[in-house]
Amino acid sequence: MSSTPCSTLGFVMSDFRQAEAVTETETVGAPVTEEVEEEPKKPAEIGVPPGATTSLWSDAWRQLRTSPLFLISLGLVVLFIVMAIVPQLFTSADPRACSLSNSLERPSSEHWFGFDLQGCDYYARSIYGARISMAIGVTVIGFAAILAVILGSISGYYGGWLDSVIARLTDIWFAIPTILGGIVILSLLGERGFFQVSLVLVILGWPTMLRLYRASVLAVKEMDYVEAARALGASDFRILFKHILPNAITPVIIYAAISVGVIIAAEAALSFLGVGLQLPAISWGLMISGAQTRILQAPHLLLFPGLLLSLAVFGFILMGDALRDALDPKGR
Amino acid sequence: MTQVATEAKERTKSSIEELEFDPHAPLLEVEDLHVEFRTRAGVVKANDGVSYTLGEGETMAIVGESGSGKTVSAQAVMGIIDSPPGYITKGAARFRGVDLLALPEDERRAFRGEKMAMIFQDALSALNPLFRVGWQIAEMYRQHRGTSKAEARKKAIELLDRVRIPAARDRVDSYPHEFSGGMRQRAMIAMALALDPEVLIADEPTTALDVTVQAQIMKLLADLQSETGMGMILITHDLAVVAEVTNRAAVMYAGRIVEQGTTKEIFKTSYHPYTLGLMNSIATPAQKGTKLIPIPGSPPDLLHLPSGCPFHPRCVFAQAICSEDRPPLRDLGNGRKSACHFAEEVGAGAK
Amino acid sequence: MGRYLIRRVLQFIPVFLGATFLIFALVFLIPGDPIRALSGDRPMPASVQQALEARYNLDKPLWEQYFLYVAGVAQGDFGEDFRGREVTDIMAERIPVTFKLAMYAFAFEVVLGIAAGILAGLRKGGFIDNLVRISTLVVISIPIFVLGFMAQLLIGVRWGWLPVSGLGDGFKSYIMPAIVLGSLSLAYIARLTRTSLAENMRADYVRTATAKGLKRSRVVGVHALRNSMIPVITFLGVDLGGLMGGAIITEGIFNLPGLGNAVFRAVVQQEGTVVVGIVTFLVLIFLLSNLLVDVLYAVLDPRIRYE
Numbered sequence: 002m003s004s005t006p007c008s009t010l011g012f013v014m015s016d017f018r019q020a021e022a023v024t025e026t027e028t029v030g031a032p033v034t035e036e037v038e039e040e041p042k043k044p045a046e047i048g049v050p051p052g053a054t055t056s057l058w059s060d061a062w063r064q065l066r067t068s069p070l071f072l073i074s075l076g077l078v079v080l081f082i083v084m085a086i087v088p089q090l091f092t093s094a095d096p097r098a099c100s101l102s103n104s105l106e107r108p109s110s111e112h113w114f115g116f117d118l119q120g121c122d123y124y125a126r127s128i129y130g131a132r133i134s135m136a137i138g139v140t141v142i143g144f145a146a147i148l149a150v151i152l153g154s155i156s157g158y159y160g161g162w163l164d165s166v167i168a169r170l171t172d173i174w175f176a177i178p179t180i181l182g183g184i185v186i187l188s189l190l191g192e193r194g195f196f197q198v199s200l201v202l203v204i205l206g207w208p209t210m211l212r213l214y215r216a217s218v219l220a221v222k223e224m225d226y227v228e229a230a231r232a233l234g235a236s237d238f239r240i241l242f243k244h245i246l247p248n249a250i251t252p253v254i255i256y257a258a259i260s261v262g263v264i265i266a267a268e269a270a271l272s273f274l275g276v277g278l279q280l281p282a283i284s285w286g287l288m289i290s291g292a293q294t295r296i297l298q299a300p301h302l303l304l305f306p307g308l309l310l311s312l313a314v315f316g317f318i319l320m321g322d323a324l325r326d327a328l329d330p331k332g333r
Numbered sequence: 334m335t336q337v338a339t340e341a342k343e344r345t346k347s348s349i350e351e352l353e354f355d356p357h358a359p360l361l362e363v364e365d366l367h368v369e370f371r372t373r374a375g376v377v378k379a380n381d382g383v384s385y386t387l388g389e390g391e392t393m394a395i396v397g398e399s400g401s402g403k404t405v406s407a408q409a410v411m412g413i414i415d416s417p418p419g420y421i422t423k424g425a426a427r428f429r430g431v432d433l434l435a436l437p438e439d440e441r442r443a444f445r446g447e448k449m450a451m452i453f454q455d456a457l458s459a460l461n462p463l464f465r466v467g468w469q470i471a472e473m474y475r476q477h478r479g480t481s482k483a484e485a486r487k488k489a490i491e492l493l494d495r496v497r498i499p500a501a502r503d504r505v506d507s508y509p510h511e512f513s514g515g516m517r518q519r520a521m522i523a524m525a526l527a528l529d530p531e532v533l534i535a536d537e538p539t540t541a542l543d544v545t546v547q548a549q550i551m552k553l554l555a556d557l558q559s560e561t562g563m564g565m566i567l568i569t570h571d572l573a574v575v576a577e578v579t580n581r582a583a584v585m586y587a588g589r590i591v592e593q594g595t596t597k598e599i600f601k602t603s604y605h606p607y608t609l610g611l612m613n614s615i616a617t618p619a620q621k622g623t624k625l626i627p628i629p630g631s632p633p634d635l636l637h638l639p640s641g642c643p644f645h646p647r648c649v650f651a652q653a654i655c656s657e658d659r660p661p662l663r664d665l666g667n668g669r670k671s672a673c674h675f676a677e678e679v680g681a682g683a684k
Numbered sequence: 685m686g687r688y689l690i691r692r693v694l695q696f697i698p699v700f701l702g703a704t705f706l707i708f709a710l711v712f713l714i715p716g717d718p719i720r721a722l723s724g725d726r727p728m729p730a731s732v733q734q735a736l737e738a739r740y741n742l743d744k745p746l747w748e749q750y751f752l753y754v755a756g757v758a759q760g761d762f763g764e765d766f767r768g769r770e771v772t773d774i775m776a777e778r779i780p781v782t783f784k785l786a787m788y789a790f791a792f793e794v795v796l797g798i799a800a801g802i803l804a805g806l807r808k809g810g811f812i813d814n815l816v817r818i819s820t821l822v823v824i825s826i827p828i829f830v831l832g833f834m835a836q837l838l839i840g841v842r843w844g845w846l847p848v849s850g851l852g853d854g855f856k857s858y859i860m861p862a863i864v865l866g867s868l869s870l871a872y873i874a875r876l877t878r879t880s881l882a883e884n885m886r887a888d889y890v891r892t893a894t895a896k897g898l899k900r901s902r903v904v905g906v907h908a909l910r911n912s913m914i915p916v917i918t919f920l921g922v923d924l925g926g927l928m929g930g931a932i933i934t935e936g937i938f939n940l941p942g943l944g945n946a947v948f949r950a951v952v953q954q955e956g957t958v959v960v961g962i963v964t965f966l967v968l969i970f971l972l973s974n975l976l977v978d979v980l981y982a983v984l985d986p987r988i989r990y991e
Contacts, residue, residue, distance in 0.1 A: 180929025
């Protein structure tokens with residue numbers, strides 16, 4: 002039975018857990034590096050001649066390579082990464098070269114997305130908007146993941162009072178829904194740039210990842226191969242990072258892929274509300290916010306950043322989905 | 334129970350009664366059953382021409398390792414194979430002459446629970462964790478017979494008594510996870526017997542239990558069977574259980590039956606190398622001090638079966654012909670069958 | 685079951701205190717003059733400043749300030765905004781609107797989401813399944829504010845079917861915002877139901893139920909469904925938090941005078957007290973709903989009651 006029940010230690014979850022619902026993963030513990038000899042329980046599980054080395058990842062990769070959904074998502078993700086790193090590939094215009102004489106011009110064949118209120122080339126701005134979104138997405142998730150892995154390892158592996166303390170703390174965190182918390186904190190900060198917004202999103206987001214990884218560690222640490230390692234005298238550090246990590250990390254990876262999308266959307270929402278990034282930063286959320294008052298006259302102001310934003314989020318979430326399907330040992 | 338629902342039940346029941354059963358036909362007859370599973374990696378023939386017969390009051394064992402296809406054949410008879418990916422491509426399963434596999438689903442469903450019942454290996458996962466045990470047993474009466482809730486509950490308590498669960502009245506409202514393994518299995522047996530089926534299929538009923546509990550459950554099944562006169566198919570890989578409880582046995586390997594006969598006979602003389610290997614690998618006190626003799630090699634990958642006889646790579650008696658010609662299941666007389674080119678030799682050289 | 689309940693309630697209290705303390709501390713620990721932080725860039729007459737300082741007991745140590753605040757909250761006093769209006773008055777005015785919006789959104793997402801999920805879950809790999817999978821992904825990807833504006837443009841303006849702004853048309857005013865608000869959750873619920881049901885259909889107890897000769901409708905509708913609903917119920921508790929965040933945006937876009945809008949405006953106008961007050965209230969609601977979900981969960985799943 003699949004379920005992501007409230008843990009026994011806490012019962013409150015933040016809306017970040019919505020993304021976790023998408024994860025719904027039960028990939029925990031499937032041995033990553035073991036040789037799998039086939040002694041099939043159900044004929045449907047047979048896929049490999051006996052004795053061949055398979056692992057969850059190589060199997061997954063085989064499946065992913067041919068999955069159209071994964072390939073599409075990969076294409077989107079790569080597209081946006083490239084867009085973020087080298088926007089010049091997509092546009093030669095300068096997003097900040099604005100001239101009021103072009104204000105609110107409709108899209109045309111030379112300027113595909115038209116112009117915004119200030120007369121800036123909207124296409125250029127939309128392309129450049131990818132940069133900050135990707136940067137925030139990757140940074141936030143990167144940090145959150147590192148924090149989650151470190152603390153989750155300690156918490157899950159050693160348990161005890163430290164675990165209880167961490168569990169209580171994360172409970173408190175979860176009690177505050179992300180957007181609400183983001184609004185409160187960010188509205189009180191004076192300056193709101195990349196650093197502040199990222200920091201706030203990390204603060205709001207890492208408890209979920211921690212929970213996820215900790216649960217994973219708890220499950221994996223009971224596995225026989227961990228006990229075997231311990232019996233052979235491996236140090237805790239080694240066990241945690243060489244044996245437990247590769248096997249417990251799978252749900253986190255899936256969740257991370259999805260979360261990049263969620264973070265991108267969150268930053269856009271916060272910027273849209275006015276508590277995220279501020280001008281002159283180029284963010285899709287800001288652009289949409291600016292488009293609000295002129296929707297009727299100039300719907301293109303809303304459409305294009307909205308489209309790019311949705312595509313970016315879609316790409317990551319789809320990838321997480323495809324990864325989850327490929328890595329789910331039950332589906333093999 | 335509404336008027337419409339009761340009438341629907343009457344209709345289904347009478348539709349079974351309308352079927353023409355053959356009084357001379359065996360209780361259950363499986364003929365040339367072929368079941369395949371279509372997977373990403375290819376087609377697996379889980380059952381490749383399986384035939385056996387079960388008479389009233391008989392207990393038949395289907396023996397084999399995991400992957401031999403024993404469970405699949407029973408599931409096919411019951412009609413509970415997951416489809417996709419499983420498909421019954423050929424064969425018949427006749428209950429008193431009526432081919433279940435040829436019936437429309439509604440009529441086939443009428444047999445389940447009423448005429449044939451099945452119990453499974455892991456009672457904890459086989460019972461619905463969210464409903465009380467008594468409720469699940471009573472469900473048989475409420476759904477099939479239209480019995481009232483109160484009456485059905487009473488019957489459930491009676492059944493729990495019958496399967497020797499102590500203090501049945503108190504336990505009827507417990508949840509599955511509140512029972513011990515043995516009691517859960519008894520509850521599942523109770524549920525299966527609710528409507529007095531004529532055939533009971535037990536799929537590894539004791540594999541998940543402790544040895545002492547195993548013995549109790551097997552005794553319970555044997556007693557119940559002699560009380561009711563029902564036919565029982567016991568699917569197992571445990572030869573000790575086979576020896577104690579069953580009249581006849583069929584040994585399966587790689588989706589086929591490789592040997593058949595009465596249990597006594599099979600234990601005395603095996604006419605197939607695989608059966609011989611199984612018998613030899615049982616550790617007995619008499620062998621103390623000697624090496625155990627396992628069957629060399631491992632079970633075949635059903636996607637890539639060896640040519641000819643699927644057992645030949647592991648067979649001590651194998652000759653050239655074994656890798657070329659697949660031996661059919663042939664009659665050796667006296668109800669004995671074996672799928673081996675050299676069945677007689679195997680029998681003669683047996684322990 | 686009783687013990688389980690008591691434990692949950694007991695767990696609730698420290699979490700609530702912790703969360704409110706966190707919010708409180710965030711506001712008052714941010715470096716700089718807290719009064720300035722609360723008032724933003726607006727200039728403030730000295731009298732107001734003094735009154736505020738007295739009000740917030742800024743001369744007292746932080747923990748005492750916090751307890752005074754909580755004591756105030758317990759008595760229903762959430763402070764005042766800078767025009768001297770009681771925050772509780774603002775809330776009282778706006779709660780009904782947000783409540784209705786949330787309820788409609790909730791009903792919409794639960795009914796449609798579960799229905800879609802069941803249809804998809806029963807035919808895993810089929811056309812409906814893939815349709816639900818892809819469409820829910822698309823919906824999840826489109827940020828709620830983009831969706832809201834698009835809905836406004838198309839349904840409200842272009843086609844003129846529904847009102848786009850304000851509460852003028854009674855129930856009709858809520859339709860579009862409720863759908864927009866619920867759409868994200870609907871997508872999650874549909875996916876969750878789908879996955880959960882598909883998995884449960886492969887479970888052993890479903891095989892047993894079929895072997896018992898039960899009708900398929902009963903096997904799915906009674907046996908499988910109940911088990912499948914457990915993760916969905918769990919999610920619904922979390923969902924409320926998402927609805928709150930979404931409400932802020934939705935009320936802003938559709939100009940509904942609810943709590944979300946109040947927070948929105950307060951942020952823009954830099955009314956710190958209002959923000960903190962409403963957020964505290966919302967957190968309380970959120971925690972309570974999670975408590976409720978936990979209870980529901982225990983009712984559904986007897987195995988949980990003994991933890």
